[in-house]
Amino acid sequence: MTVLSSRPDLWTLDPDVLHLNHGSYGAVPRRTQEVMAGLRAEMDANPMVWFRTVADRLTTSRLELAAYLETDPAGFALVPNASAGVTVALATLPIPAGSRIVLTDHTYGAVRYAAERFAKANQAEVVIVGIPLEADDETVVSLIAERLDGASVLIVDQITSGTAKVLPIDGLVKAAHERGVPIVVDGAHAPALIDAPAAAGADFWTGNFHKWPAAPRATAGLVVAEQWRSATMPLIVSWSEYEERMPERFDMQGTYDYIPWIAAPESLRVLAALDWPTRRPQLTALVEEGARILAKSLGTGVAEVVHPPATMRLVELPSSVDLSGGDALKMRISRELKAEITFTGFEERKFIRLSAHAYNSPADYQKLSEGLPKLLA
Ligand SMILES: Cc1ncc(COP(=O)(O)O)c(C=O)c1O
Incomplete structure (x- = not known):
């Protein structure tokens, strides 16, 4: 097997910093930044010409992004982020x-x-189903299925954020549809970590290109099942209000910065050039080993999550660590250790959610493991 080398040279990330939390805001490769800079220069040289050409450029980009997701372009719209995608669905x-x-x-x-x-606007109720971290797929489906009586909507994460767990979307779509309940899949972390992430036939699926595919921020997709397409409207009312086709209805949202959407396919090309299908399992091995080393240095363990995603792992924090100061500890780690990490929690447990992307190497995890225990002591 070819071992692919780490490629921080393809990014512009500060080399003096350990970048170990790709999952929150991603990181845009140099080539995509250059494409964006070129587009921005074009826009500012002649805004009138630019805005006359935006619609065609968006169509090209949208078709490329839909093809990447392996989804029907007639049901695929661009939205700024997963939060917007879920809001449109609701x-x-x-x-x-x-x-x-x-x-x-x-x-x-x-x-x-x-x-x-x-729920408040419609005099409905929010019901929260408890899912243990250690639950296997069958348990996840049955715990949720047994709470679907009287449900108007089920919302599930494809990859959970705080707990980095992959949920069984195929089984959940089936369970929801058998009970006549529409399902919204929040796939914020799914593109590039799960192949064809919108394939299970959810009523609505949304996912971010600005996380793992490293696209410019504020680039996400919304995939809508055929029966809902005519009713699905963008959150901003604009000139495309009466446009018949759903994807085009979402394209023009007034005077807006369309450059990230237009430049996003460049990041997909960067991923392809990085041989992502071969690289992804190697990143899994990297983050697993990194998490093991870090947990050892902290005297804790790596959380045993059933179905962790390809590039994130949860390292248990010692129970003595106080996270009640909000971002204060993260800021201290950023300042004193020059490391960017994130903390998450579930029930009484506290974690570091560690990640790996193509710019990371084993030395990153080693350095974090050498510095963090002293700082947390
Ligand atoms: C599961 C999940 N849903 C939604 C979001 C929100 O994404 P965005 O900030 O792009 O709207 C995130 C972000 O991390 C997430 O992890």
Whole structure:
């Protein structure tokens, strides 16, 4: 097997910093930044010409992004982020008074807020299903399925954020549809980590290109099942209000910065040039070994998550670590250790959610393991 080398040279990340949290805001490769800079120069040289050409450029980009997801382009729209994708889904689906919006205790906080807003507006109720970290696929499906009575919507993560767990979307789509419940899949972390992530036939699927595919920020996709397409409207009312085709309805959102959407396919080409299908399992090995070394240095363990995603692992924090100061500890680590990491939690447990991307190498995890225990002591 060819061992692919780490490629920090393809990014512009500060080499003095350990970048070990790709999962939050991604990182844009140099080549995509250059494409964006070229587009920005074009836009600012003649804004009138630029905005006359935006629609065609968006069509080209949208078709490329839909092909990458292996999804029907007629049901694929561009949205700024997964939060927007979930909000559009909740604004489209009927939520009768007295019905339930079903989530899990792994649901991303902002998505739970969206569910709460729509529940309140419709006199519905939010129901949160508890899923143990150690639950296998069958258990996940049955725990959720048994709470679907009276549900108007089920929202599930494809890869959970705080707990880095892959949920069994095929089984959940089946369980929801057998009970006549529409399902919204929050695939914020799925593109580039799961192949054809929208293939299971959810009513709505949304996912970020600005995380693992390293696209410019504010680039996400929304995949809508055929029966909902005519009713699905963008959050901003603009000139495409009466456009018949759903994808085009989402393209023009008033005067807006369309450059990230237009440049996003360049990041897919960077990933292809990095031989992503071969590299991804190597990143899995890298993050697993990195998590093992870090856990050893902290005297803890790597959380035993059933179905962890390809490039993220949870390292248990010692129970003595106090995270009550919000970002204070992360800022101290950033300042004193020059390391960017993130903390998450579940029930009473606290974790470092460690990641690996093509710019990481074993030395990154080694350096973190050497410095972090002293700082947490
Ligand atoms: C599961 C999940 N859903 C939604 C989001 C929100 O993504 P965005 O900030 O791009 O809207 C995230 C972000 O990390 C996430 O992990």
